[in-house]
Amino acid sequence: MSSAVKELTVGILVVSDTAAADHATDRAIDTLTAVIAEANAAITVQGASYEWLVEERRIVPDDKLRIQDKLRDWCDSKRLSLVVTTGGTGFGPRDVTPEAVSELLEKPATGLVHGMLAASLKITPFAVMSRPVAGVRKETVIITLPGSPKGAKENLEAIIKLLPHACVQAAGSDSRSLHSGGTIKLEQEAGLTGDAVASARRSPGQHDHHSHLHESGGIASDNAGSVGHSHCGHHAPKPRSNELSGDVTRRHRSSPYPMISVAEAHKLVAANLPILGTTKRKVDSSLVGYILAEDIVAVESVPAFRASIVDGYAVVHTDGAGVYPVTAVAHATSTSDAAPLAAGQIARITTGAPLPPGATAVVMVEDTRIVEKTEDEKEELRVEILASGLEDMENVREVGSDVRAGQLVLQKGAQITGVGGEIGLLASVGVQEVAVYHRPVVGVLSTGDEVVDHDRPGELKLGEVRDSNRPALIAAIRSRGYEAVDLGIARDKAETLEEVLKGALPKVDLLITTGGVSMGEKDLLKPTIERTFTGTIHFGRVAMKPGKPTTFATIPAVDDGVGKPIFSLPGNPASATVTFHLFVLPALRQLSGHIGSERYLPTALVTLDHDVPLDARPEFHRAVVTIDKGTLQARSTGGQRSSRIGSMEAANALLCLPGLTEVGDKRKRIPRGDKVAALLIGELTMSGV
Ligand SMILES: Nc1nc2c(c(=O)[nH]1)N[C@H]1C(S)=C(S)[C@@H](COP(=O)(O)OP(=O)(O)OC[C@H]3O[C@@H](n4cnc5c(N)ncnc54)[C@H](O)[C@@H]3O)O[C@H]1N2
Numbered sequence: 001m002s003s004a005v006k007e008l009t010v011g012i013l014v015v016s017d018t019a020a021a022d023h024a025t026d027r028a029i030d031t032l033t034a035v036i037a038e039a040n041a042a043i044t045v046q047g048a049s050y051e052w053l054v055e056e057r058r059i060v061p062d063d064k065l066r067i068q069d070k071l072r073d074w075c076d077s078k079r080l081s082l083v084v085t086t087g088g089t090g091f092g093p094r095d096v097t098p099e100a101v102s103e104l105l106e107k108p109a110t111g112l113v114h115g116m117l118a119a120s121l122k123i124t125p126f127a128v129m130s131r132p133v134a135g136v137r138k139e140t141v142i143i144t145l146p147g148s149p150k151g152a153k154e155n156l157e158a159i160i161k162l163l164p165h166a167c168v169q170a171a172g173s174d175s176r177s178l179h180s181g182g183t184i185k186l187e188q189e190a191g192l193t194g195d196a197v198a199s200a201r202r203s204p205g206q207h208d209h210h211s212h213l214h215e216s217g218g219i220a221s222d223n224a225g226s227v228g229h230s231h232c233g234h235h236a237p238k239p240r241s242n243e244l245s246g247d248v249t250r251r252h253r254s255s256p257y258p259m260i261s262v263a264e265a266h267k268l269v270a271a272n273l274p275i276l277g278t279t280k281r282k283v284d285s286s287l288v289g290y291i292l293a294e295d296i297v298a299v300e301s302v303p304a305f306r307a308s309i310v311d312g313y314a315v316v317h318t319d320g321a322g323v324y325p326v327t328a329v330a331h332a333t334s335t336s337d338a339a340p341l342a343a344g345q346i347a348r349i350t351t352g353a354p355l356p357p358g359a360t361a362v363v364m365v366e367d368t369r370i371v372e373k374t375e376d377e378k379e380e381l382r383v384e385i386l387a388s389g390l391e392d393m394e395n396v397r398e399v400g401s402d403v404r405a406g407q408l409v410l411q412k413g414a415q416i417t418g419v420g421g422e423i424g425l426l427a428s429v430g431v432q433e434v435a436v437y438h439r440p441v442v443g444v445l446s447t448g449d450e451v452v453d454h455d456r457p458g459e460l461k462l463g464e465v466r467d468s469n470r471p472a473l474i475a476a477i478r479s480r481g482y483e484a485v486d487l488g489i490a491r492d493k494a495e496t497l498e499e500v501l502k503g504a505l506p507k508v509d510l511l512i513t514t515g516g517v518s519m520g521e522k523d524l525l526k527p528t529i530e531r532t533f534t535g536t537i538h539f540g541r542v543a544m545k546p547g548k549p550t551t552f553a554t555i556p557a558v559d560d561g562v563g564k565p566i567f568s569l570p571g572n573p574a575s576a577t578v579t580f581h582l583f584v585l586p587a588l589r590q591l592s593g594h595i596g597s598e599r600y601l602p603t604a605l606v607t608l609d610h611d612v613p614l615d616a617r618p619e620f621h622r623a624v625v626t627i628d629k630g631t632l633q634a635r636s637t638g639g640q641r642s643s644r645i646g647s648m649e650a651a652n653a654l655l656c657l658p659g660l661t662e663v664g665d666k667r668k669r670i671p672r673g674d675k676v677a678a679l680l681i682g683e684l685t686m687s688g689v
Pocket residue numbers: 446447448450451465466467468469470514515516517518519520523546547548549569570571572573575642643
C-alpha cells in the first residue's frame with residue numbers, strides 16, 4: 001500500500017530513577033507526545049509529505065547501560081527516525097544521559113544543540129546548567145532534552161520544525177525507516193511494563209493517553225468536550241490493529257492500544273458521540289423514557305373553571321352560620337349555565353364541581369346539619385351551616401390556581417418517567433404532542449466461531465459456548481427502554497464480520513459487539529473497524545477489571561447521516577455486562593438527550609458486609625446492595641472471574657474498588673464495615689425481604 005504521506009518514526013526515552021520506579025509520576029511522555037502531535041500539520045521536505053509517528057515510549061533509570069541498550073535497539077534494529085531522551089542532562093552524580101548518548105553518536109549535531117540552548121536561554125539563565133547533546137547514529141537523529149517536562153517541551157519546540165529535514169537527510173532518500181503511511185512495523189515490541197508505556201499514533205489535536213493505572217476507577221466528572229461528530233476535520237490516526245491477513249506471525253505481541261483510565265474512557269465516549277435528531281411524539285405511555293427537546297407551556301389552565309375542593313354546600317361567605325334554603329345542586333359534570341346563587345341561598349356541591357356564579361366559598365358537609373327534607377325524604381330543603389367566619393374562596397380552587405395557561409410546565413431536558421408525573425402533567429394542561437430527542441436503536445452482535453445460539457437444541461460439541469452475551473445485553477437494553485436489534489452471531493472471518501457490519505450499521509444508531517477484541521489472532525474487530533470501515537478507535541484498553549480490552553470506536557458518517565459509535569466489548573460474559581452498564585448505558589443516555597452527569601447511573605456509598613479483596617486493576621465488583629434500617633449494605637456475588645456470568649446474578653451494584661497500584665500493595669483488602677462507592681445498576685430491595 002503506498003500513500004503520499006510518509007512516516008517519521010519517533011521514540012521517546014524518559015531517563016529518570018523516580019519515573020522508572022513509578023511510571024505514574026511521569027509527565028514527560030504525554031508532554032512530548034503532544035508537542036510532536038502538534039508539529040504534525042503539513043510537514044514537507046523536498047516536496048514530499050511526512051508525519052511524525054510516536055512508535056516507542058520507554059522509561060529507564062539513570063543508568064548508562066540501560067540508556068544505551070535502548071538507543072541501540074531503537075537506532076540499530078528499529079531504525080527509528082528520531083529519538084528524544086528527556087532527563088539526566090544535569091550536573092548531578094546520576095546524570096549520565098549526555099555521556100551515554102555521546103558514546104553512541106556517529107555524527108554530532110552541534111547546530112541542534114545551539115538551537116536548543118539559544119531558545120532555552122531566552123527563557124531562563126539556568127539553561128546553562130543543561131548539557132544537551134545531539135547527533136546521528138545510523139539513520140536516527142538523537143537529541144537529549146532536559147528532565148523537566150516544561151524545559152523538555154521548550155527545547156523540543158525550538159527545533160522541531162527543522163527535525164524532519166535532519167531525519168530525512170540522516171535516513172537517505174529512500175531509507176527503510178521512512179515507512180509509507182499505512183504499513184505496520186513488524187519489529188514493534190512491548191513496552192517495558194506492557195501496560196505503562198504503549199505506543200500510540202495520534203493525529204494533531206487528538207489527545208494521547210498512556211497508562212495511568214493509578215487513576216481512579218470511578219466515574220468521570222462532567223468535563224467532557226463538546227459532543228459532536230467524531231471526525232472534526234482531523235485526519236484519522238493510522239490503524240494500530242493487527243493486519244487482517246491472518247498471518248499469525250505478523251500479529252502484535254503487545255497491545256498497541258494505550259491503557260487508559262475509566263475516567264479518561266468516559267470522557268472519550270462523551271466527546272465522540274454524535275447528536276441524534278428530535279422527533280414529535282404523542283403524549284401517552286409510549287413516551288416514558290424520552291427526554292423533552294423543547295420547553296412545554298400549558299395550553300389550558302388547571303382548573304379551567306372555579307371548582308370546589310370538598311363535598312358540601314356552596315355559599316356566599318359573608319352570610320355566616322345559620323339555616324339556609326338549598327336552591328340548587330352542582331355536580332362535577334359539564335353543565336352549561338348553572339343557576340346563580342344569591343346571598344341567603346346555598347347550593348349542594350360535589351368535589352371538583354364548578355361553583356355556581358355568585359358563590360364565594362364552600363362549606364364541608366361535615367360542618368352542616370339537615371333541618372328540613374322533602375316529603376319523600378329524597379331531597380333536602382333547608383340546611384344549617386354550622387361553620388362561621390368563612391373566608392372568601394375558602395375550599396375553592398381558582399381558575400388556573402394549579403397551572404395557568406401559558407405557564408412553563410416542563411423544561412427542555414426533562415425526562416418523562418415511568419412514575420407518571422410528567423405524563424399526567426402534560427395530559428392535564430392539554431398538551432397532546434411533544435418534541436423529544438430520538439432514542440438510539442442499538443444493534444447487538446456476538447462474534448466467535450465457538451459461539452452458538454443459546455437455544456440451539458442438543459448437547460454442546462467440544463469448544464462450543466452458548467451465546468449468553470446477546471440475550472443478556474438485549475434484555476438490559478430493552479429494560480432501559482431502548483430498541484434493540486438482534487444481529488445474531490458473526491463468525492471469526494474478516495469478510496463475514498465486514499458483511500454483517502455493513503448490513504447492520506445503517507439500521508442502528510449504536511452498535512455493540514462482544515468478543516474478538518483482545519490479543520488472539522481471531523480477534524478481528526479492531527482491524528475491521530480501522531481498516532475496512534476507516535473507523536477511529538478512541539480507546540482499545542481500559543485499566544479495569546473486568547473489561548480490560550473494552551473498545552470504543554466511531555465510524556465516519558456516510559452521505560448526510562451521522563457517525564456511528566461502536567462499543568466492542570470483551571467476550572467474557574461478566575466483562576460484557578459490566579462494561580455495558582459502565583460505558584454503553586451512559587452513551588445511550590447521552591444519545592437520548594441526558595446531559596452532563598445525568599448520563600451516568602447513580603452512585604452511592606455502601607457499607608461492606610464482609611472483607612473484599614483488591615485486584616491489581618481498579619475493579620467493578622458485582623454486589624447485591626440492600627437497604628437495611630435505612631443504610632445501604634453490600635454483599636459480593638462471589639467469584640468475580642470475568643467468564644462467570646453468575647457474578648452478575650442478582651447484582652444491583654458495581655462496587656468501585658481501587659486497584660492495588662492505587663492504594664499501595666500493602667492494603668490487599670478492604671475490611672468489612674468500610675464504605676465504598678457503588679454504581680447502582682439495578683433496583684434496590686429491603687434486606688430480609
Ligand atoms: N494474551 C492476552 N490474552 C487475553 C488478554 C490479554 O490482555 N492478553 N485479555 C484477556 C481479557 S482481560 C479478556 S476480557 C478477554 C477478552 O477476549 P475477547 O474480547 O477477545 O473475546 P473472545 O476471545 O472472543 O472470547 C473470550 C471468552 O468469552 C467467550 N465468549 C465470547 N462471546 C461470547 C458470548 N456471546 N457468550 C458467551 N461467551 C462468549 C469466549 O468463548 C471466550 O471464552 O481476553 C483475554 N485474553
